[in-house]
Amino acid sequence: MHVLLVEDDSTLADGISRILKSHGMAVDVVDNGSDADSILQHAEIAVMILDIGLPGIDGFEVVRRLRARGSHLPVLLLTARDAIQDRVHGLELGADDYLVKPFATPELVARLKALVRRSNPKPVEWRVGGLSLDTFTKRVRINDQPVELSVREWAVLEYLIQQASRVVSKQQIIDAILPWGEELTLNAVEVYVSRIRLKISGAGVVIRTIRGFGYMLEKEVP
């Protein structure tokens, strides 16, 4: 999960960054509004922590532009203790929650998690041909017959079905299923695919190998 932290006090930024990383989040830090604005338009960010008091483009403007672009990205405001007007104004502009400085770190983490959880309602079911993945029960069915998949296998198959009829490279698969920074042999992906193929044979769906490019999940054509 990528967190964008916009904070110009570098000491505070470092502190928050460290805490979040220790909770397994990937943190991008910028210290001004225009950098934030540009990153938001180009990177995959799951949630933003935004200090109101910034030099140049201030926090309000960042939120305003973000919402103007139609984004629903959850935003957590950091405000000074006395800045009541700021909080109200921020919420009006479309921020989702705020935290008053100074705050306790568990509170920050809890609020962040809550925010992301709230804004992240996943589709319940993926289906291609006779193959269906139920994200509630984490169960895979082939023509209504349940099939047991391991975590890794689930992750790979979920990614493939989301990208159905598109070619995805092994590296893309690795990036999709691994936490940031972790690596794997490309052969590992081949092994996953092999195992998955075994388990989903008979569904009207195949994982085609596109030699030199990667894999593609698609309906079987006899």
Next chain:
Amino acid sequence: MHVLLVEDDSTLADGISRILKSHGMAVDVVDNGSDADSILQHAEIAVMILDIGLPGIDGFEVVRRLRARGSHLPVLLLTARDAIQDRVHGLELGADDYLVKPFATPELVARLKALVRRSNPKPVEWRVGGLSLDTFTKRVRINDQPVELSVREWAVLEYLIQQASRVVSKQQIIDAILPWGEELTLNAVEVYVSRIRLKISGAGVVIRTIRGFGYMLEKEVP
């Protein structure tokens, strides 16, 4: 809608009271904890605004007693600006939100409305197979035989039964049963589940382990 306002600063109490009334709410004002406690037990209150710093029985104690009686009444805490500990503690005890003094009136009203909206009264009884949880009496029955669960066990089982037939991760369980920001080892959840399984064996219900994902409560399939 009846609001119970517990605030010993009469100037502030009058102000808040006036604002709320102008928004069409009925307001009961008391200036101490024991009065609050007694009103809560005898009147139909929709939401409580509670100052922490009270003479006699303080705000924490009021919340504690309220929750100990099994009530889900939404509670909005009023805390002094610096009292971070108070906020965390209050949320731990089961308050639903807090507001730092001084606050803007639109914020108070907005939060209050949000709180009431959010507090949808839960069904009194959950039932899956031969297992039933009565959220009012906090009692668990297996085929009408009462079973004793501890508070934690109750909390976990309640969450599991609410999410029946869905996989919930250990972290989700922790987030669901613990107050904001508190943490636990994931192993603790394993222990809870282990203990609960012992106690509910024989109901037509099992807590399945979905390795790598979490747990799922569902009807037993022999």
Next chain:
DNA sequence: GCAAACATGACATGAAGCTGACAAAATCCT
């Protein structure tokens, strides 16, 4: 036909889960 790319069986490693035991904390009970 040959090399590169892919497939897959086999294996060691360790991650995930379970549970009995225990110390600390909370609660109950005079």
Next chain:
DNA sequence: AGGATTTTGTCAGCTTCATGTCATGTTTGC
């Protein structure tokens, strides 16, 4: 209050099984 009892969370030891790599076999494109 304070002693007894229950609850709670962590740990350690153990089992099970998923995981990732390797070695070796197979396919594919040129």
